[in-house]
Amino acid sequence: MDLHKFCVKYFVEGSSAVRLDEFIPVYHRWIQKQAVGGMLIDVADYGHLPQGPGVVLVAHEADYSMDSSEGPLGLLYNRKTSSGGRLADRIADGFRSALGACMKLENEPEFQGKLKFKAGGALFIANDRLNAPNGEEAFQALRSDLAAALAKVYPSTVELRRVSSDPRARLTVEVRSLEPVGDVSSLLARLG
Amino acid sequence: MSLTWKDKLADKVPADLAREIEIFENEITLRKQGKIDEKVFAETRLRRGAYGQRYDNGQRNDGLKTQTLQYPLAELTKGPTTLWDAPGMQRIKIPYGGLNPAQLEALAECAEEYSDGILHVTTRQDIQLHYVHIEDTPSIFRRLAAVGITTREACGNTVRNVTGCPIAGVCTTETFDVTPYAKATAKFLLGHKDTQNFGRKFKVAFSGCSENACGLAMLHDVGAVARVKDGKRGFEFFVGGGLGSVPNQAKLFDAFLPEEELLPMCQAMSRVFARLGEKKNRNTARLKFLVNKLGLEEFRRLVLEERKALPDDPAWTAYLKNLKVTDEKPLKPGVALNGQPRPEGFDAWLKTNVYKQRQAGYAVATVTLPLGDFSARQARALSDVARKYVGEPMRLTVEQNLLFRWVSEADLPALYGELRAMGLGEPGAGSIVDITACPGTDTCKLGISSSRGLAGELRTRLASRMMAMDEAVRGLKIKVSGCFNSCGQHHIADLGFYGVSRKKGSWSVPHFQVLVGGQFDHNAGAYGLAVIAVPSKRIPEVVDRMTDAFLRERQKAETFQAWIKRIGKAKVRAMLEDLTAIPGHDENPSFFSDWRDPREYSNGDMGVGECAGEVVSPLDFGLAAAEREAFEAQLTLEAGDYRKASDQALNSMVTAARELVMSKAAVGDSRPDIVREFRDRFVETKLFWDPFAGGKFAQYFFSAVENPPASPSSDAAHRLVEEAQLFIEAAHSCRLKL
Numbered sequence: 012m013d014l015h016k017f018c019v020k021y022f023v024e025g026s027s028a029v030r031l032d033e034f035i036p037v038y039h040r041w042i043q044k045q046a047v048g049g050m051l052i053d054v055a056d057y058g059h060l061p062q063g064p065g066v067v068l069v070a071h072e073a074d075y076s077m078d079s080s081e082g083p084l085g086l087l088y089n090r091k092t093s094s095g096g097r098l099a100d101r102i103a104d105g106f107r108s109a110l111g112a113c114m115k116l117e118n119e120p121e122f123q124g125k126l127k128f129k130a131g132g133a134l135f136i137a138n139d140r141l142n143a144p145n146g147e148e149a150f151q152a153l154r155s156d157l158a159a160a161l162a163k164v165y166p167s168t169v170e171l172r173r174v175s176s177d178p179r180a181r182l183t184v185e186v187r188s189l190e191p192v193g194d195v196s197s198l199l200a201r202l203g
Numbered sequence: 204m205s206l207t208w209k210d211k212l213a214d215k216v217p218a219d220l221a222r223e224i225e226i227f228e229n230e231i232t233l234r235k236q237g238k239i240d241e242k243v244f245a246e247t248r249l250r251r252g253a254y255g256q257r258y259d260n261g262q263r264n265d266g267l268k269t270q271t272l273q274y275p276l277a278e279l280t281k282g283p284t285t286l287w288d289a290p291g292m293q294r295i296k297i298p299y300g301g302l303n304p305a306q307l308e309a310l311a312e313c314a315e316e317y318s319d320g321i322l323h324v325t326t327r328q329d330i331q332l333h334y335v336h337i338e339d340t341p342s343i344f345r346r347l348a349a350v351g352i353t354t355r356e357a358c359g360n361t362v363r364n365v366t367g368c369p370i371a372g373v374c375t376t377e378t379f380d381v382t383p384y385a386k387a388t389a390k391f392l393l394g395h396k397d398t399q400n401f402g403r404k405f406k407v408a409f410s411g412c413s414e415n416a417c418g419l420a421m422l423h424d425v426g427a428v429a430r431v432k433d434g435k436r437g438f439e440f441f442v443g444g445g446l447g448s449v450p451n452q453a454k455l456f457d458a459f460l461p462e463e464e465l466l467p468m469c470q471a472m473s474r475v476f477a478r479l480g481e482k483k484n485r486n487t488a489r490l491k492f493l494v495n496k497l498g499l500e501e502f503r504r505l506v507l508e509e510r511k512a513l514p515d516d517p518a519w520t521a522y523l524k525n526l527k528v529t530d531e532k533p534l535k536p537g538v539a540l541n542g543q544p545r546p547e548g549f550d551a552w553l554k555t556n557v558y559k560q561r562q563a564g565y566a567v568a569t570v571t572l573p574l575g576d577f578s579a580r581q582a583r584a585l586s587d588v589a590r591k592y593v594g595e596p597m598r599l600t601v602e603q604n605l606l607f608r609w610v611s612e613a614d615l616p617a618l619y620g621e622l623r624a625m626g627l628g629e630p631g632a633g634s635i636v637d638i639t640a641c642p643g644t645d646t647c648k649l650g651i652s653s654s655r656g657l658a659g660e661l662r663t664r665l666a667s668r669m670m671a672m673d674e675a676v677r678g679l680k681i682k683v684s685g686c687f688n689s690c691g692q693h694h695i696a697d698l699g700f701y702g703v704s705r706k707k708g709s710w711s712v713p714h715f716q717v718l719v720g721g722q723f724d725h726n727a728g729a730y731g732l733a734v735i736a737v738p739s740k741r742i743p744e745v746v747d748r749m750t751d752a753f754l755r756e757r758q759k760a761e762t763f764q765a766w767i768k769r770i771g772k773a774k775v776r777a778m779l780e781d782l783t784a785i786p787g788h789d790e791n792p793s794f795f796s797d798w799r800d801p802r803e804y805s806n807g808d809m810g811v812g813e814c815a816g817e818v819v820s821p822l823d824f825g826l827a828a829a830e831r832e833a834f835e836a837q838l839t840l841e842a843g844d845y846r847k848a849s850d851q852a853l854n855s856m857v858t859a860a861r862e863l864v865m866s867k868a869a870v871g872d873s874r875p876d877i878v879r880e881f882r883d884r885f886v887e888t889k890l891f892w893d894p895f896a897g898g899k900f901a902q903y904f905f906s907a908v909e910n911p912p913a914s915p916s917s918d919a920a921h922r923l924v925e926e927a928q929l930f931i932e933a934a935h936s937c938r939l940k941l
Contacts, residue, residue: 013205016316036801043265050273052258052290055319055334055645056799059573059659061626062581064320069334071274071288080320080578091336138316141206179308179583181315 012152014143015093015101018136019109020078021128021195022085028125029084031058031065034077037119038068047112049073073105075112081134081183086113089138102135102160107202109133110164113195130188130195134174137182145175145182153182161186164198208342215349223355224348227251228341229831229838235279235287238834243827245282246819252294252357253340255282255813256333256646259289266802281337284811290334292646293318293343294357298389299367299382299409300328300599301529304586307597309350311582313343322582324575324603326639326692327406328366329357333646356393358813360401362473365389367409368417369598369606370567372531373560377411378429379436381418382529384465385409387522391466392473400477400821403488406445407469410726413439419601420726421453422446422695424490425469428726430459437461442472442502443494446689450730451491454499456506464510466519471510475502531609534594537564538613546620551670552630557615560608568607568618569632573662574640574655575603577627584625592618601692602639604632635672635679635750636665639692643685643702644797648810650685652702652713652739656798658683664743676750679763680723683715688812694730695721697763698749703736704806707785713739713797713804719749719767719775729764734776740794741782752778822941825862826934829855833927845920849912852920852927856904859934863891866941878908891937900926900933 023029038054041047049072057063065084067076071092078087088109094101113128135157137143143153150173161169167190174183192198209225216224227247234244261272274288281287295310310330314322317339318332325331335343344354356362367385371377388407392398398405407425410418420426426441440460444453460468472490479497481488494502522528540553558567570577570585577585589597589607592614598606610618622628631637638661641647643654661681669677684691684701693699699718704711714736721731737745757766767775788795796804832855840848857874860881864870870880885891886901893900903926912919 032799035799039266039801042270043267052272053263054800056656056659057319057321057576057578058799059662060321060576060578061573063576063578063626067319069290069319071272071290074319074334076319080580140312140316141208141211177583179312 012098012143012149012156014098014137014139014153016091016138017102017105018081018087018089018134018138019105020081020085020087020134020136021109021113021130022083022132024127024129029122031077032056033121034066034116037116037121038066038075041068041115046115047075048108073108081136085134086116086128088112098156099159102157103163103202106133106160106164107199110195110199110202114199117195128195130198131192132185132187135184135186140181143182145173145178145180147173149182150184153184157184157186163202165192166190166201167192208345212345212349216345217348220344220348220353223353224341224344226831227344229834230827231338231341233831233834234281238830239827240823241280241282241285243819243823245285245813246359246824247827248281248337248340249359249813250356250361251340251344252296252354253335253337254292254294254358255285255648255810256289256291257644257648257650257808257810259286259291259648260284260810261286261289262808264802264805264807266796269807282813285813287337291337292642293332293335293340293354294325295330295332295347295352295354296357296364296389297328297330297352297599298365299371299385300369301382301386302597302599303595304589304597306347306350306352307582307586307589309346309352311579311586313346314582315579317343320579321576322579323642324572324577324599324605326601326603326641326690327364328369328599328601329364330599331642333642353393356398358404360403362392362395362398362405362407365392365407365409366418366423366601368411368415369600370417370558370560370608371409371411372529373562373565373567373608374411374415374417375559375561376415378431379411380529381409381411381427381429383522383526384427384438384462386529388466388469391518392469395470395473397470397473397477399824401473402480402482403485403490405473405476405490414725417601418726419692419695420444422450422692422727423453425472426453426726427460427465432459435461438465440468443491443499444727445489445491446692446694446730447489448486448687448689449491450689450694451495452730454494456499456503462523463520467510467513467516468506470516471506471513474509475505479505531596532594533562533565533609533611534592535611535614537562538611539564540612540615543613543616545616546623548623548628548630549616549619552619552628553615555630555634556632559612562609564612565608566610566612566615568610568615569600570605570607570622570627571629571632571637572604572627573629574638574658577605581625581627584621585627588618588621602633602637604637629666631666631669633680634669634677635681636662636669638662639680639682639696641684641690643683643691644800644808647685647690647812649688649812650702651704651806651809652685652715653797653800654683654685654691654700654702656800657700657715657739657742660798661743661746665746673754675757675763676754679750681746687716692727693718693721695723695727696731697721697723698746699731700742701733702739704804705736705738705785707788707795710788710795711804711806712785712794715739715742717742717745717779719772720764722764732772734772735779735783737779737782738785738794739797744782745779748778748782749775820866822862822866822938825865826859826931826938829859829862829931829934832858833924833931836924836927840920840924845915845917848920849915849923852923853907853911855927856907856930859931860885860904863934863937866938874908878905885937890940891933893933893936900930903927903930
């Protein structure tokens with residue numbers, strides 16, 4: 012599958028503890044310090060929109076948002092540009108970036124003790140209806156690369172489930188570890 | 204080879220749009236090869252709605268220092284000081300705001316895959332996507348074209364989106380439904396040869412009546428308000444309106460323009476504007492300046508003279524034979540709201556967001572979109588709602604909302620429930636909480652203060668107490684622009700604000716000018732004036748103080764506007780004077796950053812706006828077109844179709860020659876005429892003359908025209924393509940001498 016544009020989302024535990032506007036200064040600080048990889052450009056605030064992308068750290072290669080449009084509040088990593096290598100490696104790299112951002116957010120002074128991400132599950136969204144339309148065929152074509160990538164992330168077997176059969180939606184896969192896992196930092200450590 | 208949208212949608216994109224998009228795609232390739240000048244490319248992309256965005260010059264102040272944004276293609280530009288890889292804004296024209304579910308779904312897909320997942324409704328019924336890469340635009344165009352949407356002429360010095368009343372056809376006060384006229388005007392003027400050489404943009408609006416505001420005809424270059432005279436349809440026809448830094452109320456051009464004269468008069472006006480409008484100074488290039496300069500009488504005389512000289516065009520009246528083409532069929536029978544269970548919050552929503560149509564049993568339901576935004580997911584959910592309750596019709600509004608028309612009143616509670624479930628069931632449409640705002644410093648290169656930040660803050664504060672407000676206050680309109688250019692239409696609000704900055708010591712402080720006296724009704728009947736500049740962080744106090752004073756002092760049913768008029772602007776200023784004080788930086792640093800942006804405020808991020816577009820001469824455009832044709836000949840040659848490649852190469856030479864001739868005199872499409880004129884005016888005069896090669900390049904052209912290869916070999920086609928390129932290069936050299 013020729014897939015370069017995709018999203019990875021990790022959900023927040025107990026989302027009521029944090030407010031969206033608290034992410035705005037954090038993301039601005041990340042730009043000042045170039046705290047995450049990629050060329051960071053700006054912060055887009057959609058906090059006024061219920062069930063929207065929340066607060067978005069816009070970068071050239073990939074955006075990071077505190078998103079409520081794809082399910083409950085969570086960190087959504089959105090890879091936008093093409094990169095080389097095998098699809099499984101690109102996906103693993105996407106998980107690495109998403110988990111890295113989650114860990115960084117958990118450790119920000121504003122969120123310490125308030126913000127924790129659920130490491131045991133995630134969403135994977137193929138953001139490319141041309142190469143990965145939302146159908147069983149594309150899901151099966153994606154499955155092996157996604158599973159190979161997730162084998163690097165999770166210590167035990169994961170379950171993969173296509174979330175919606177709506178052909179208008181993006182191919183979205185729910186990832187769920189069948190065994191308890193540690194926190195996001197432990198997953199990140201596995202990825203190296 | 205990987206699959207492309209071009210292949211996938213080949214049978215779905217209309218041929219003319221497919222060709223148009225292919226041309227642009229080739230221009231992208233040529234620009235990347237350095238074969239199109241950046242200014243020409245800028246105007247060419249603007250004419251497809253691909254606009255620049257803040258920080259696209261590669262500089263951004265992060266609150267501590269100005270950082271250079273290191274884009275991969277650091278040397279390549281898509282316009283003057285506009286970097287290739289920098290994200291841009293894509294404006295998408297939605298004529299009269301009319302959308303169907305399939306179109307909304309296509310827009311949602313594009314927002315998800317190429318933007319940040321948000322669709323933004325503008326104050327001119329467009330949709331904008333932000334953070335779009337220029338190389339994604341051809342795919343966006345194809346996906347939209349497949350559902351009948353074109354972005355052509357959404358920006359640049361062109362006829363912009365034709366706007367119209369969103370409740371046309373169902374309105375209780377309209378004279379007649381203006382929708383088919385707005386549609387016909389948009390179609391007729393799109394890409395028309397008489398609208399391609401403006402010095403500035405040209406905006407057209409339609410209203411069904413004078414009293415209600417929906418169409419805002421008075422603030423447009425051309426405003427048409429429905430009229431019936433002696434049983435015949437026509438328009439009260441206004442010209443030269445506009446907001447911007449120098450707002451101008453439109454002037455009455457004709458008290459009754461018969462319907463059959465609508466399109467020819469627009470055409471004649473376009474010709475006069477193209478011929479006499481300012482081209483060098485973009486600040487005085489709108490039609491309003493030309494009308495003011497000439498005087499209305501002289502302008503009218505010139506337009507009428509032009510009208511008489513126009514050759515007949517069947518398109519002027521063809522659409523009149525089927526004015527019902529835009530009529531909508533309701534999906535369900537109209538049943539009154541009567542006894543259905545009402546979900547929580549429904550009554551408040553019903554009060555502000557529902558308009559009873561003139562057709563019994565039907566209503567218009569307004570979806571309040573916070574700051575004009577909705578997500579791609581919400582767009583799909585709205586499409587489902589449209590299909591379920593109304594079939595097709597939706598409209599976008601100049602107040603940045605979305606309407607469902609033809610809702611059976613009995614379905615309103617269920618529809619409301621679905622809107623609530625998707626997070627879009629807020630009441631307050633058209634009220635003080637339904638604040639209009641342009642993008643401002645969020646994404647606009649010209650933004651001075653955060654219009655969306657302020658609008659969001661006011662919205663949050665006012666929404667919590669809206670239902671407890673006095674009706675007179677609840678009905679006020681607030682509009683915010685990030686700068687004086689008035690994209691947020693601050694001049695026509697009860698309380699308008701536009702961004703400015705002030706200094707306090709060495710610090711810059713974001714401010715807003717406060718405008719009062721504007722009127723939304725009567726088609727934007729009056730423009731407000733700025734009374735005082737107040738620090739951004741004190742604007743909520745301005746709103747509270749003004750509305751409290753209004754409630755305290757108003758006499759009987761006095762409107763806000765009448766109250767302002769009675770008390771006078773001096774008193775308004777005095778009322779707000781103390782709010783201009785700026786605390787010291789140490790005392791309250793929050794004053795030195797903008798709403799929802801914690802960076803130390805600076806206006807160093809402002810760039811050069813592209814709103815005015817680049818004034819590119821028709822000759823430069825023509826030579827760019829010739830160049831593109833020659834490039835296409837190359838591609839065809841590569842594909843092995845020598846016959847077609849030869850034809851394309853020859854055509855590219857003819858285009859270049861014709862454009863040169865056109866810079867001197869009118870010439871049609873007849874090839875012999877072009878050759879003769881080119882020979883007389885350029886070759887005989889040695890204007891088209893190379894210091895080393897002499898007339899050799901012209902001879903390539905003559906030879907190709909006079910003896911086109913009957914069945915060209917690979918070599919012959921190759922030679923002709925090369926000659927075409929040399930001929931076009933020589934045309935560029937010649938252009939420098941003109």
